[in-house]
Amino acid sequence: MPTILVLNSSVSGDASVSKILIDEAVRNLSRANPGATVIQRDLGANPVPHLTGANVAGVRGEPKSDEERAARALSDELIAELRAADTIVIGAPMYNFSIPTGLRSWFDYVLRAGETFSYSEARPQGLITGKRVIVVESRGGLYSEGPANVMDFQEPYLRTLLGFIGLTDITFIHAEKIGFGPEAREAALASAKQALATAA
Ligand SMILES: Cc1cc2nc3c(=O)[nH]c(=O)nc-3n(C[C@H](O)[C@H](O)[C@H](O)COP(=O)(O)O)c2cc1C
Incomplete structure (x- = not known):
């Protein structure tokens, strides 16, 4: 049965x-895949804790303290999802x-060497492959064209983060x-819904 992971990051x-x-x-x-399992993560309402000196070894090192072990357990859970x-x-x-810090923090837990990417001689390699990603980007202004396009650090950044772990579709x-x-x-909602219908 297909599984859909949903990450909300608006506050x-x-x-x-x-x-x-x-x-x-x-x-x-869900209409196109009846019976699909849906996993919801609301990073706006229930953000994962930001990394600090007290917990960072849980995702980048050897966890020893309770806080570090908790960070490792959360990282394992998010990667499993x-x-x-x-x-x-x-x-x-x-x-x-x-992007919102809640989503940025999720990536801090999920980008883990040996788990979601590996280092090779030539270049890092993403290990999360064969999946499809749909990203909805809401914006106060217009960035897909016009003078503000150069200030769009949202889409290239997301493309880089996702691509780094192998998510390129x-x-x-x-x-x-x-x-x-x-x-x-x-008008923005209507045209985005149209695009979503086409994407589904
Ligand atoms: C903290 C914060 C920072 C924002 N920064 C920008 C920005 O840099 N550029 C922009 O066009 N809109 C910005 N906005 C507006 C949001 O992108 C816009 O309201 C969007 O609809 C928010 O998405 P949401 O409705 O899903 O929460 C900002 C909003 C907030 C709350």
């Missing part, structure tokens, strides 16, 4: 545009030209100009 709860759209994506995917998934749906609002869905008023927000 705006039900008002979130990306949350509305990832919910729509999951409905579409990733491995189990056939499709990964990510809600990624643009925060300060990049990525569909990016844009919901832009959310800050331009209610009509612009509705």
Whole structure:
């Protein structure tokens, strides 16, 4: 049975545009794959703890303290969810030209040498392969074209992080100009839903 991993990273709860759209994506995917298992991670409402000096050895070293062992256990759990998934749906609002810290923190736990990528002579190699990723990017402004395009550190960054662990089949869905008023927000939702329907 297919498994869908859903990562929400907006901190705006039900008002979130990306949350509305990832919910729509999951409905579409579940219709196309009846009986699919859905794993939900709400990194906005329940963020994973940021790495500190007290826990970093849990993901980059040998865990010895309770905090380090807890970080290792969480990292193992998040990686297991990733491995189990056939499709990964990510809600990624643009925060300060990049991604929310909740999503960034998830990557800190998931990018682990020997688990999700390996070092080889030539270059690092991603170990999480054969999966599809749908990323919904909500943005206050317009970045996919025009003068602000050079300030888009969200999409290239996500492409790099995901690609680093082997996730290269990525569909990016844009919901832009959310800050331009209610009509612009509705138009962005409608066109993103259309793109999601096509993607499903
Ligand atoms: C902390 C924060 C930083 C933001 N930074 C940007 C930004 O750099 N560029 C932009 O266009 N919009 C920015 N926005 C607006 C959001 O991208 C926009 O409201 C989007 O709809 C948020 O996604 P969501 O509705 O899924 O939460 C920011 C919003 C917040 C809360």
